[in-house]
Amino acid sequence: MSQPLLQWYALYGRNNLPWQLPRTPYRVWISEIMLQQTQVQTVIPYFERFMQRFPNINALAKAHDDEVLSLWSGLGYYSRARNLHQTAKIVMQSHGGVLPDDYQLLKELPGIGPSTAAAIVSQAFNQPVAILDGNVKRVLTRFFMIKGYPEQAQVKKTLWELANSCMPQENCADYTQAIMDLGAMCCTPKNPNCPNCPLQNNCLALKYEEQHLYPTKKVKKTIPVQNQQFLVLYNEQDSIYLEKRPPVGLWGGLWCLPSVDEEDCPLDFIRLNYDLSGEPPRQLMTFKHRFSHFHLQINALSIKTKALGNTLSEKQGQWFAKEQINSLGLAQPTSKILTFHYNIDVKNECSVR
Incomplete structure (x- = not known):
């Protein structure tokens, strides 16, 4: 999977996003937190304003809560901003002001779960640790025809195993961005662009013309x-x-x-x-x-x-x-x-x- 995906990314991927220029651990971390449950185009202006006010982790750690929340206001899911601020303080106090490059250590910090920690170490430190965000889940469930709602424990376990098996040992940062881009730009929730997908030759859902059935949707409940x-x-x-x-x-x-x-x-x-x-x-x-x-x-x-x-x-x-x-x-x-x-x-x- 990785080789055709990397070739596609070199030609069509998003390789000029603000957090990639330059791709530092701090910038990758901030972007990954902002991108949780939020689309790239929405995040970009917030990220740029955030970087202008807090160009490094020390500046963020020293900031007042109200200022951090003010710059975050409108992005939603405000616990992300509070966790971000708390993590900056912890990194300054316990890690010498340097964001850890260890996957396990990152997972212990507020607001950083398994997929976010993987995204940071793979993109910022080029380590072969797979991510499993919404875009990746969609690509994998279609490529391998994985039945069941992706958030169910057993289904998620299977997806993690597949994500890790597909992760190359080199070009980890590019691969991570590539599979996210594929899900966002080509393997979209509706009307996926299968004719231009680099994985079309081996995609099982495409083979059986069942792309629209994957990933399995959650049974909707009435929203009060x-x-x-x-x-x-x-x-x-x-x-x-x-x-x-x-x-x-x-x-x-x-x-x-x-x-x-x-x-x-x-x-x-x-x-x-x-x-x-x-x-x-x-x-x-x-x-x-x-x-x-x-x-x-x-x-x-x-x-x-x-x-x-x-x-x-x-x-x-x-x-x-x-x-x-x-x-x-x-x-x-x-x-x-x-x-x-x-x-x-x-x-x-x-x-x-």
Whole structure:
């Protein structure tokens, strides 16, 4: 498999991505974390901004949490950013500021699983360690006609064995990028470009004309919908009240607008929880925000408030002027709502969770 794949990569592969120029361990690591569950074209501008602000692991380790989350805001899956920051600190403290070139050591660091560790050592250190991301799973399940949902334990075990058996002992970095590129550019989820695939002569799914059956899809479940009211609480100075989410969980560590269940009265909520009085709410917008495991139907309301006491100081939040908003790490729905409220482009708003 490796020889025709490498020949194809030399002609058609993506060999000018930002993290390949130059291909350093630090740049490979950052890119691999960003690319988890996120497409290349989405990652590129985030990667370039991240590198401009944090050109090395020392700069990242010294950064404040809010700054890291602000630069990540819009990419989604924010635990990646927190793990990235924590790993940078560990590498500075325990590894002399040098990212380990050992697969087992890498797997012990926050946010680095088996496939990500393999991608780092193969691409940054040219070691023959196979990866198994979504693109690779798709290529292997079609090439070998592996039945069963790829995330099932036994199926995944088989795929790991095949991935390792296909891994060459030389040109490891190029092979790793090549098989990912093949899955992204040729062996795509829908309408794969089989006539131009370098593996077409030996692909079993193509031989039996069953490419569309692989990989086996997971049985879909009904995705629940939750209804929430997001409250834009602003005062006489046009400052906005935001709360910082706990480090772990949904939008962990990001700043968010207060929210209440659909059936709750917003004015009662802010009086009881924040000791604020408010004018009648004004509806701003409604939209659906999608997560992998549920959908959030959001009704955004704007409420001009007046303080009744000092209980706001007990909350994990504070008032921010309009000029301060872009310096914060915002949850995407909050960013979208504030963009509409202020009629300005809040930089953290993006199309990805």
